[in-house]
Amino acid sequence: xxxxxxxxxxxxxxxxxxxxxxxxxxxxxxxxxxxxxxxxxxxxxxxxxxxxxxxxxxxxxxxxxxxxxxxxxxxxxxxxxxxxxxxxxxxxxxxxxxxxxxxxxxxxxxxxxxxxxxxxxxxxxxxxxxxxxxxxxxxxxxxxxxxxxxxxxxxxxxxxxxxxxxxxxxxxxxxxxxxxxxxxxxxxxxxxxxxxxxxxxxxxxxxxxxxxxxxxx
Ligand code: E4P
Numbered sequence: 001x002x003x004x005x006x007x008x009x010x011x012x013x014x015x016x017x018x019x020x021x022x023x024x025x026x027x028x029x030x031x032x033x034x035x036x037x038x039x040x041x042x043x044x045x046x047x048x049x050x051x052x053x054x055x056x057x058x059x060x061x062x063x064x065x066x067x068x069x070x071x072x073x074x075x076x077x078x079x080x081x082x083x084x085x086x087x088x089x090x091x092x093x094x095x096x097x098x099x100x101x102x103x104x105x106x107x108x109x110x111x112x113x114x115x116x117x118x119x120x121x122x123x124x125x126x127x128x129x130x131x132x133x134x135x136x137x138x139x140x141x142x143x144x145x146x147x148x149x150x151x152x153x154x155x156x157x158x159x160x161x162x163x164x165x166x167x168x169x170x171x172x173x174x175x176x177x178x179x180x181x182x183x184x185x186x187x188x189x190x191x192x193x194x195x196x197x198x199x200x201x202x203x204x205x206x207x208x209x210x211x212x213x214x215x216x217x
Contacts, residue, residue: 051079058085112150125159168192171184
């Protein structure tokens, strides 16, 4: 499973990238607003830190304007994936971009049928939002299972990018279902490292080691 950071905060991205476990970054207009910096500059900096796909989202709603924005965004760096919304115009844009060799991330997916349409449009990534689904009383993770089944039935190469991840349980469940990628806020990725028994074990080993009076090297 690939790990993407769902943030536009440069320091957080650098820190995660240093672990060697970061495979990409996703941004959206709300994350850009939160970071409080120029969109293009921010994406350029992220793309220079992390070699994996960096999603940058169009804000236009019609195909022609989406294509114009995508043209600007894809020129930022070679590792940009253009993020388009799951609408007829978004999928038309997706098809045009992927036919031309550009990576696309279709976002705001809330049903398996939407994911089927996006795969037919040739998207590189489909982003089903699990947390927002949970918010409205539907178990979002079930969507991942449905999309996995449908994509496997037809051998679609589209990667399932689990988005709107709110806790490590979402990551665990998505990994068991065979999702290809997950994108999560950095705090959730750091949470995944933690286990109280790991901390206790380290403390006990260090105490015993100290008692031996030995040194390594
Ligand atoms: C995905 O690409 C989105 O940026 C993101 O996962 C949305 O998450 P949220 O529902 O927590 O805003």
